[in-house]
Amino acid sequence: MTMNKDFLSEIDSKKEKISTEMYDLIVKLFPICRSITGDGVRKTLSIIHEHIPLEIHEIPSGTKVYDWIVPDEWNISDAYIKDPAGNKIIDFKDSNLHIVNYSIPKNCKLKLEELKPHLFSLSEKPNSIPYITSYYNKNWGFCLSQNQLDVLQEGEYEILIDSSISTGHLTYGEFVIPGETTDEVLITCYVCHPSLCNDNLSGIALLTIISKYLNKFSHKFTYRFLFIPETIGSIVWLHKNENHVHRIKHGLVATCLGDSGCLTYKKTRTGKNEIDKIVECVLKNSAEKYKIYDFTPIGSDERQFCSPGFNLPVGSLMRTPYQEFPEYHTSDDNLDLIKKEKLLDSFLKYLEIIFVIENNRKFKNLNPKCEPNLGKRGLYNLIGAGNKKDDETRAIVWLLNFSDGEHSLVDISLKSGLPFVLLSNLANVLVEKNLLKEIMIS
Numbered sequence: 001m002t003m004n005k006d007f008l009s010e011i012d013s014k015k016e017k018i019s020t021e022m023y024d025l026i027v028k029l030f031p032i033c034r035s036i037t038g039d040g041v042r043k044t045l046s047i048i049h050e051h052i053p054l055e056i057h058e059i060p061s062g063t064k065v066y067d068w069i070v071p072d073e074w075n076i077s078d079a080y081i082k083d084p085a086g087n088k089i090i091d092f093k094d095s096n097l098h099i100v101n102y103s104i105p106k107n108c109k110l111k112l113e114e115l116k117p118h119l120f121s122l123s124e125k126p127n128s129i130p131y132i133t134s135y136y137n138k139n140w141g142f143c144l145s146q147n148q149l150d151v152l153q154e155g156e157y158e159i160l161i162d163s164s165i166s167t168g169h170l171t172y173g174e175f176v177i178p179g180e181t182t183d184e185v186l187i188t189c190y191v192c193h194p195s196l197c198n199d200n201l202s203g204i205a206l207l208t209i210i211s212k213y214l215n216k217f218s219h220k221f222t223y224r225f226l227f228i229p230e231t232i233g234s235i236v237w238l239h240k241n242e243n244h245v246h247r248i249k250h251g252l253v254a255t256c257l258g259d260s261g262c263l264t265y266k267k268t269r270t271g272k273n274e275i276d277k278i279v280e281c282v283l284k285n286s287a288e289k290y291k292i293y294d295f296t297p298i299g300s301d302e303r304q305f306c307s308p309g310f311n312l313p314v315g316s317l318m319r320t321p322y323q324e325f326p327e328y329h330t331s332d333d334n335l336d337l338i339k340k341e342k343l344l345d346s347f348l349k350y351l352e353i354i355f356v357i358e359n360n361r362k363f364k365n366l367n368p369k370c371e372p373n374l375g376k377r378g379l380y381n382l383i384g385a386g387n388k389k390d391d392e393t394r395a396i397v398w399l400l401n402f403s404d405g406e407h408s409l410v411d412i413s414l415k416s417g418l419p420f421v422l423l424s425n426l427a428n429v430l431v432e433k434n435l436l437k438e439i440m441i442s
């Protein structure tokens with residue numbers, strides 16, 4: 001099946017199934033303790049592998065990647081704090097957020113004042129456990145709610161962190177769906193956050209399920225989906241693929257896609273790439289509220305893809321951006337935050353973006369001197385009373401005027417406010433009627 005309008009209606013008929021598949025995947029991945037390396041990432045990738053045949057890459061610790069070195073691998077099986085009476089008061093098995101991610105092993109007894117510098121809480125959110133990492137500074141610690149911290153009594157506490165940091169690998173997943181050309185669309189997510197839903201798992205679920213469906217259709221572009229640990233993973237991938245990145249024509253970092261906020265697009269570094277216009281076109285066509293931000297070097301993996309030495313056409317489409325939703329990087333970013341209908345809406349917008357990427361074209365008007373007579377070609381419909389032209393007629397007029405070899409269908413959609421799908425379908429009709437001729441987009 002090719003990626004024409006049947007593609008959108010085929011997906012439309014499976015909406016319920018898709019939303020359940022994504023949500024169930026999030027539920028399954030939620031309990032796993034992930035980090036930038038280790039078995040949590042491997043387990044996550046093996047579950048994704050049940051849906052798509054992704055390739056797993058293992059990069060040895062110590063590998064130099066630009067200014068960074070792949071760290072030793074971290075794994076953990078247990079961690080707790082026992083109070084002076086021997087009660088387990090903080091238990092990694094209750095929530096993997098209780099441990100500072102990458103904590104070194106520890107087994108000792110400490111007085112409360114010695115323990116306190118290793119305890120992290122949020123006074124402004126007294127019920128929430130914060131998410132804290134210490135990847136590159138060897139340290140250890142526990143995260144707990146302010147309420148848990150406030151009731152600790154003086155005395156001796158028993159600490160166990162059954163973790164290991166040793167030579168191993170950094171693991172990431174890559175799924176490539178070849179197209180008719182080697183020009184690529186890169187869509188990435190990160191797989192390093194432990195039990196956090198919106199910031200991490202929503203992106204993973206969307207990429208897994210969208211790539212599964214995309215694999216069933218033929219398409220022009222080659223699609224590359226990356227499941228990488230944030231920052232170090234994109235640095236590793238860019239280092240390994242530096243000679244191939246010129247193939248990337250459009251890219252998106254997928255994150256924070258399941259909360260109830262409106263969609264937010266963060267532009268590419270220049271803000272002048274085709275993907276910037278394509279995403280704006282899809283958001284504008286939706287007639288729903290949306291936000292568009294300029295690029296900043298603060299955020300997720302777009303920081304690496306858009307570093308000046310690469311400057312790739314990679315933006316990021318999310319709902320409420322990280323750091324803007326109050327549950328961000330706390331135990332409140334859990335299953336309750338994920339709204340199935342919003343996750344599905346994010347999926348459908350990504351799909352529409354792919355549809356536009358595949359079908360954006362430029363045309364030349366073959367009858368450019370004055371308007372061609374549409375009536376004698378059966379193209380002029382007046383629906384309703386007076387001079388109110390219907391959308392189809394308006395679309396035809398816009399297409400004929402701006403098909404000057406310069407403006408693409410996306411440009412015309414943005415200028416006219418008319419839906420891309422309508423313009424694309426009518427452009428095909430005008431080609432059949434010998435009024436337009438498709439020209440190659442350079």
Ligand code: ZN
Binds near residue numbers: 193199322329
């Ligand atoms: Zn995060």
